[in-house]
Amino acid sequence: MILDQPSEQELQNCVHRAQNGDTSAFEQLYKAFFAQVYRYTVFRLPQDVAEDTVADIFVKVWEKLHTYSFKKNIPFSAWLFRIARHAIIDVYRARRGFEELPETLIDPDTLNTPQGYFAERETFYLVRRALDKLPYRYREVLILSFIADLSHKEVAKVLRITEGGVRVLKLRALRKLEQHLSPELSQIS
Template identity: 25%
Template sequence: MESLVKNRIKAIKKGDQNAYAEIVEIYKNKVYQLCYRMLGNRHEAEDVAQEAFIRAYINIHTYNPDMKFSSWLYRIATNLSIDRIRKKKPDFYLDAEVRGTDGLTMYSQLASTDASPEDTLESLELQEIVQKAILKLPEKYRSVIVLKYIEELSLQEISEILDLPVGTVKTRIHRGREALRKQLGHL
């Protein structure tokens, strides 16, 4: 898929605007989910994801083809999400409700379709508790936890996206996990 994307980018640089629509189609769900996990609000995630695609299009000439396009795009989306978090009042997002099943598609689906209603409800409640705990993390830990465990990216990819040394990424993942462990210790 990366070679298809790189071919589309070459077409975009030559003025083919339709090629960018294909790239948006490929990455729109991943970018939205990343923003949602960072922000915990569907409307804000949609706004930031859209802004990320606009910024990527405007700055496509700065994209380095030696880097994975997805890493470059995730860096833009992550930075915009962090900017949005910093502009918020500190407690605004801490108690934000996670409505119903919005955004829970990133978690593993239930293994069996025969799960009892009680098991299903318990699983959804646990996912909601984990999402709320992630939202309480400082943004420097939240970003690495989302990229590592929700987006399942490698340490190298996270390093590229956040423009941090791999050692710093490892430290932040460790500290983020410890913070989550403390918040979720009652489970």
């Protein structure tokens, strides 16, 4: 989770106010969830497309906010990421043919040395290639868990499976990822 994540009570209050048209409450929601949504989106799409998509996601959240209810026992973050996931799918449907791999996830601190830059870049590509070899559901559960930083409960709501299903899927995905990474890592060591 991000550091300035509101408590459940603050979140409910903020959502309720935003549902009643309070734009400052929506701005608080935007600030609380922007980093997670951006990270998730930029990992799935090229950066220039991701930036526009994130804006579209928050427009859709504003437009559909009246449909959200805490009484349905779906965390707000899961509801929001379901919208994000569908927005990304829509982008792929509309723009077939671009590569999903963003080069922007390289940590700028490692750019201080040529060795650090190339090691970071190589590791990123190895993990990315291994992720691309995974079945879609495995890839999705790992990205939602580790890139978007969602809890098992939130991932379950986004993917519409049980929390136990998320844990099993995540374990299988990590094992499969390890199988794909092992040969790759042995080649560079």
